[in-house]
Amino acid sequence: MRVSSQGVTVVALLADPDAPTEIAQRMARILPARLADKSGQGRRFDVEVVSEPFTARTEDPPTLMRRIMDRGRAESWDIVVALTDLPLHSHGRKLVVDLSHEHGLALLSLPPLGGLRLQTRARRAVEEAVLSLAGPRATGAEGPPRSQPLLGPFVSRLAPIHPGQVGEEETVDLRYIVSGPRGYLRVLVGMVRANRPWRLVPGLSKALAAALATGAVATVNSTIWNLAESLSAPRLVIATVGSVALMIGWLIVDAQLWHRSAEVSREASQRARLYNASTVMTVGIGVLVCYVGLIVINLVWALFILNDQVFASTTRTPLNAAEYWTLSWFVASVATVGGALGSGLESDEAIRAAAYSKREQERRHMLQDDD
Numbered sequence: 001m002r003v004s005s006q007g008v009t010v011v012a013l014l015a016d017p018d019a020p021t022e023i024a025q026r027m028a029r030i031l032p033a034r035l036a037d038k039s040g041q042g043r044r045f046d047v048e049v050v051s052e053p054f055t056a057r058t059e060d061p062p063t064l065m066r067r068i069m070d071r072g073r074a075e076s077w078d079i080v081v082a083l084t085d086l087p088l089h090s091h092g093r094k095l096v097v098d099l100s101h102e103h104g105l106a107l108l109s110l111p112p113l114g115g116l117r118l119q120t121r122a123r124r125a126v127e128e129a130v131l132s133l134a135g136p137r138a139t140g141a142e143g144p145p146r147s148q149p150l151l152g153p154f155v156s157r158l159a160p161i162h163p164g165q166v167g168e169e170e171t172v173d174l175r176y177i178v179s180g181p182r183g184y185l186r187v188l189v190g191m192v193r194a195n196r197p198w199r200l201v202p203g204l205s206k207a208l209a210a211a212l213a214t215g216a217v218a219t220v221n222s223t224i225w226n227l228a229e230s231l232s233a234p235r236l237v238i239a240t241v242g243s244v245a246l247m248i249g250w251l252i253v254d255a256q257l258w259h260r261s262a263e264v265s266r267e268a269s270q271r272a273r274l275y276n277a278s279t280v281m282t283v284g285i286g287v288l289v290c291y292v293g294l295i296v297i298n299l300v301w302a303l304f305i306l307n308d309q310v311f312a313s314t315t316r317t318p319l320n321a322a323e324y325w326t327l328s329w330f331v332a333s334v335a336t337v338g339g340a341l342g343s344g345l346e347s348d349e350a351i352r353a354a355a356y357s358k359r360e361q362e363r364r365h366m367l368q369d370d371d
Contacts, residue, residue, distance in 0.1 A: 007044065008044045008045065008046050009043065009044070009045050009046070009078045009079065009134055010045075010046050010048065010076060010077050010078045010079070011031070011035070011045055011046065011047045011048070011077070011078065011079045011080075011081065011130055012047075012048050012049075012050055012072070012075065012077040012079070012080045012081070013027075013028060013047060013048065013049045013050065013081055013082075013083060013126070014050050014052065014054055014068060014071060014080055014081070014082040014083070015049060015050070015051050015082070015083045015084075016051075016052075016053055016054065016055055016083065016084045016085060016086070017051055017052070017053055018085070019085050019110075019194055019196075020083040020084055020085050020110060021049070021051040023083065023110070023118070023119055023122050024049045024051075024083055025049050026119060027119070027122065027123040027126060028047045028048075028049050030123075031045070031047045031123070031126065031127070031130075032044070032045045032046060032047050034123075034127060035047075035127060035130055035131065035134075038127065038131060039131060039134065039135075043134075045130075048077070054067050054068065054071065054082060054084075055084050055086055059086055059088060059089070061088050061089075061090050061095055061098055061107060061172075062170055062171070062172075064082070064084075064088075064107055065098060065100065065105060065107055065170075065171055065172060066171075068080055068082045068105050068107060069100075069103055069105055069171070072103070072104070072105065077104075078104055078134075079104040079105075079106075079130055079133050079134060080104065080105050080106070081105075081106040081108060081126050081129055081130060082105075082106065082107045082108065083108050083110060083122070083126075084107075084108070084109055084110065085109075085110045085111065085190075085194040086109065086111075087109060087111045087112070087187055087190075087191055087271075087274065088107075088109045089267060089270075089271060090164065090165075090175065090177065091164070091165050091167075092266065092267050092270070093164050093165075093177040093178075093179055094109075094112055094177060094178045094179065094183060094184070094187050095107075095109050095112070095164070095175070095176075095177055096108070096109060096112040096113070096125075096161050096176040096177055096178055097109070097125060097129060097175070097176050098172045098174075098175050099129060099132060099133060099172065099173065099174040099175070100171050100172050100173055100174075101132070101133055101173055101174065102171070102173065103171060104133050104134075105133075105171075106126075106129040106130075106133060108122070108125055108126065108129065110122060110190060110194065111186075111187045111188075111190030111191045111193075111194060112161070112177075112178045112183065112186055112187050112190060113125065113186070113190055114186040114189050114190050114193075115189035115190055115192060115193035116189075118190070118193060132174070160178055160179075160180065160182045160183050160186075161176050161177070161178055161183075162176065162177065162178075162179075163175065163176060163177075164176060164177035184274070187274065188274065188277055188278055188281065191274070191275075191278035192278050192281045192282050192285065195278065195282040197281075197282045197283070197284075197285035197286040197289070198285070198286065198289060199286075200282070200283065200285075200286025200287070200289070200290070201286060201289055201290045201293065203351075204251075204339075204343055204351065206342050206343065207339045207340070207342040207343035208290070208339065208342075209342065210338050210339050210341060210342020210343075211290065211294060211335040211336060211338050211339030211342065212294075212297065212335070213338070214334060214335040214337070214338025214339070215294055215297065215298045215301070215331050215332065215334070215335035215338075216301060218331045218334045218335065219298055219301050219302050219305065219306070219327070219328075219331050220305060220306070222314045224327070224330065224331060224334065225311060225314055225315050225327065226314065226315055227330065228323075228326050228327045228329075228330040228331070229315045229317055229323070229326070231326070231330060236326070236329055236330060236333075239330060239333040240291070240329070240332075240333055242333070243291075243332075243333040243334070243336040243337050243340075244284070244287050244288065244291055244336060246336070246337060246340050247287045247290075247336050247337075247339060247340040247343070248280065248283050248284050248287050250340040250341075250343060250344075251283050251287075251340075251343055251351060252279060252280070252283060254343065254344055254351070255351035257279050257283070257351070258276060258279070259272050259275040259276050259279070260272065287336070290336070290339065291332055291336055294331075294332040294335050294336065295328050295329060295332045298327075298328040298331045298332055298335070299324060299325070299328040302324055302327055302328055302331075303324065306319060306324075311323070
């Protein structure tokens, strides 16, 4: 077992800024006690959190492992576990974690852990990685053979994760990956969660202002009243789908969020599809949250401002709960189109900041600089 001269194993959680750092800080509060309890034999652990952009300008796992190794050598750490919210790839597979027992290093990519219970899954992954690196297999000839990686709780708890191929020239001796449709879906959901799509609405202040103004005016417009009363439920659904799709498409095109890979390879194409799918889902969730909010705001505004006698004389229909709901629903579609037009006033940087995590923003800036 790796242990410092004071009899305490010092574990460093090297985390990318933003979400990985927050996850590392939360788990660091309980990790020492949990590690000591699981390892047994009176072993003690000291956990430090270091927040720095160790993935800057690269997504290559071997390069990242070398950076982590250099960083660990500069400090008095026994074990280094690096956390990033970037999706990493190795040999065409989506990487979950790389471990080097010889050097006491682990590189953990958070997106393959999925979007639900991420804190718990990340903590378990870090615990299993630290215990594996600190155990007897970390030393001498007892280390895990490169050709036969050790299966353990890490795999069983985080299925469909399974061992992956390790090159002979790599410093890594154990690798876990995800593959197949379930693995793809978990990575995609994890990427969307890392982007935090709920931040899109407050991040697009000009678009939101345009949508609210459009909705306020449309609610008191008699032409809108008559249109809303004449539309059947299927047509209202079509209006919803059309307005939401228009908003999503406009944001992606106007802010140049669509990823185009300069590399011509199967792996580059897979990465591009993954990034674009996460972009569509992130923006889509944000726009849907905005749409639901517009329905609620328009409904409250209609309840406050509309006069039932004026409405009935114009539409020849009494103003009741169904009419309030139909009008608010249709106005939300109209307001969403107005918000799409208003988003043109937002800078591309503001839209990217609202749609992407800090790591993803830096990755796209890097690609633009390379072009």
